[in-house]
Amino acid sequence: MVNETIKLESKNLNFYYGETQALFNINLQIPKNRVTALIGPSGCGKSTFLRMYNRMNDIIPGTHHKGSILIDSDDIYLEKGSMDIVSLRKKVGMVFQKSNPFPKSIWENIAYGPKIHGIKDNTKLEAIVEKSLRGSALWEEVSDRLHQNAFGLSGGQQQRLCIARALAVEPEILLMDEPASALDPKSTTRIENLIRELRENYTIVIVTHNMQQAARISYYTAFFYEGKLIEFGETEKIFTKPDQQQTEDYITGRFG
Amino acid sequence: MLKDKVIQYVLWGSAATSILIVALIFIFLGKEAFSFISEPGIEKLFSSRWVPVSFTLEQFGLYPLITGSFLVTILATIIMIPFGVTGALYISEFASNTEREFLKPFIEILAGIPSVVIGFFGLLVLSPIVKSLFGLNTGLTAITGALLLALMAIPTVISISEDAIQSVPSSYKEASLALGASPLQTSFRVVVPAALPGIIAAIMLGMGRVVGETMVVLMVTGNTAKLTLSPFDSVRTMTATIAAEMGEVAFGSSHYAALFWVGIVLMLITFGLNVLAQQLLKKYQMR
Numbered sequence: 001m002v003n004e005t006i007k008l009e010s011k012n013l014n015f016y017y018g019e020t021q022a023l024f025n026i027n028l029q030i031p032k033n034r035v036t037a038l039i040g041p042s043g044c045g046k047s048t049f050l051r052m053y054n055r056m057n058d059i060i061p062g063t064h065h066k067g068s069i070l071i072d073s074d075d076i077y078l079e080k081g082s083m084d085i086v087s088l089r090k091k092v093g094m095v096f097q098k099s100n101p102f103p104k105s106i107w108e109n110i111a112y113g114p115k116i117h118g119i120k121d122n123t124k125l126e127a128i129v130e131k132s133l134r135g136s137a138l139w140e141e142v143s144d145r146l147h148q149n150a151f152g153l154s155g156g157q158q159q160r161l162c163i164a165r166a167l168a169v170e171p172e173i174l175l176m177d178e179p180a181s182a183l184d185p186k187s188t189t190r191i192e193n194l195i196r197e198l199r200e201n202y203t204i205v206i207v208t209h210n211m212q213q214a215a216r217i218s219y220y221t222a223f224f225y226e227g228k229l230i231e232f233g234e235t236e237k238i239f240t241k242p243d244q245q246q247t248e249d250y251i252t253g254r255f256g
Numbered sequence: 257m258l259k260d261k262v263i264q265y266v267l268w269g270s271a272a273t274s275i276l277i278v279a280l281i282f283i284f285l286g287k288e289a290f291s292f293i294s295e296p297g298i299e300k301l302f303s304s305r306w307v308p309v310s311f312t313l314e315q316f317g318l319y320p321l322i323t324g325s326f327l328v329t330i331l332a333t334i335i336m337i338p339f340g341v342t343g344a345l346y347i348s349e350f351a352s353n354t355e356r357e358f359l360k361p362f363i364e365i366l367a368g369i370p371s372v373v374i375g376f377f378g379l380l381v382l383s384p385i386v387k388s389l390f391g392l393n394t395g396l397t398a399i400t401g402a403l404l405l406a407l408m409a410i411p412t413v414i415s416i417s418e419d420a421i422q423s424v425p426s427s428y429k430e431a432s433l434a435l436g437a438s439p440l441q442t443s444f445r446v447v448v449p450a451a452l453p454g455i456i457a458a459i460m461l462g463m464g465r466v467v468g469e470t471m472v473v474l475m476v477t478g479n480t481a482k483l484t485l486s487p488f489d490s491v492r493t494m495t496a497t498i499a500a501e502m503g504e505v506a507f508g509s510s511h512y513a514a515l516f517w518v519g520i521v522l523m524l525i526t527f528g529l530n531v532l533a534q535q536l537l538k539k540y541q542m543r
Contacts, residue, residue: 054434056433056434059430059433085436086436086438087436088436089434089435089436090435090436093434093435094434096427096430096431096434098427100425100427100428100430100431102428102431102432102446102450103428103449103450104449112432112435112437112445112446113435113436113437116432116435116436116441116445162431165431165435166434166435169435
């Protein structure tokens with residue numbers, strides 16, 4: 001990792017669901033404006049780790065963590081820090097595994113975030129909606145039916161709507177939790193192309209089950225196994241000559 | 257199989273019985289009310305005075321009874337909506353498990369209090385308060401009844417709204433929180449709108465309960481068949497009229513038939529509310 005600016009950093013991070021420890025002492029630096037893929041078998045903690053960055057694990061009762069997470073060197077879990085949870089989540093957008101548009105119109109879905117953050121002016125909202133939909137390559141398909149219910153869209157369109165909704169609050173970081181796992185191959189390709197466009201301007205962390213996907217879109221890859229970070233490095237290196245035996249076994253399909 | 261057929265018929269029979277009974281009640285109401293159409297004439301129902309016992313001129317105008325029921329129901333609905341909906345929201349979205357285990361049985365107890373006991377409470381405790389608070393001549397007013405009826409309907413509204421709120425997918429909430437919305441913003445802008453059809457159905461079922469409630473209104477609304485829309489007037493509802501007068505009316509008289517007309521109007525209103533509520537719930541579950 002030469003000449004990279006570090007955007008996200010976790011230091012000695014441990015995470016617990018009640019008594020069960022899910023993450024073990026994770027130290028990882030994620031560079032700015034790159035796509036970083038988190039891979040590993042089910043239950044390895046990669047999704048849990050992803051959800052640390054926007055504090056989504058906070059809403060699960062009985063969880064706690066030790067260690068710290070830094071964004072631009074600010075500790076996001078520090079109560080007295082410069083970053084409260086609202087500004088954190090504004091900065092760190094999230095796209096979920098299953099597309100989850102609100103049962104509202106397309107327009108309302110996109111405008112929801114900006115409205116929450118205090119934008120009331122309709123002209124401004126119009127502009128944000130268009131910009132976000134263009135940003136997620138959905139504008140051409142929906143510009144004539146912005147006020148129809150979002151549930152009328154196809155699965156792939158719904159997921160791109162969710163990406164547009166996340167973009168609307170102008171985040172710097174996008175967390176994606178297996179964003180294409182519930183989609184057909186064609187929609188998956190569109191999402192991957194979209195991620196390639198977005199990586200110019202956003203720091204993207206993507207959890208994926210699909211190793212080909214990780215290889216196609218990410219610059220860096222982190223391999224998790226049983227709650228531990230086994231290896232992190234440039235995707236090309238991880239997929240061709242990993243340092244760890246476990247990584248190689250997983251990549252070559254010996255388990256997982 | 258013969259056995260299967262028999263069992264099927266028995267089940268069909270028990271299902272059909274309830275429909276049959278509803279139909280019979282309608283037929284019975286219609287039959288008893290029928291004579292009024294020719295004598296003294298159906299138009300007598302459309303007037304603004306209900307004076308069923310008089311030496312000079314009996315009057316059977318349903319308007320004051322309908323407005324009485326309407327007034328009490330609307331007031332009770334206005335009171336029960338904020339309490340019922342916010343209560344349901346709190347229980348399903350904000351309360352800790354301990355709080356929930358404490359609150360829910362209490363709400364169920366509230367639903368189980370006999371209406372005559374609530375009427376007692378209203379008569380002895382609430383009506384003097386209403387009287388002195390608003391400086392009235394009597395505390396037996398529409399608002400007194402509405403307050404008590406709201407109290408009785410709130411458990412219904414809470415438990416059905418709560419079901420509706422609970423069934424809002426948590427993915428909506430996650431999406432909203434992840435955009436930086438607070439839990440309160442998430443509740444009011446995402447959860448409540450998504451649960452709205454169910455909440456409206458809950459309110460309508462609560463209204464159905466209020467329209468049909470008899471004992472409390474009989475005890476605390478003052479029993480004055482007066483055409484008014486002021487919450488601070490004494491009123492008389494349709495239910496209270498039937499309950500108070502049916503016992504002493506001469507069988508087969510015009511007054512007797514008029515009371516059946518009151519019953520028909522009442523039944524149509526509650527029937528309509530229930531059908532509407534069911535439609536909404538069905539639409540809601542389809543989603």
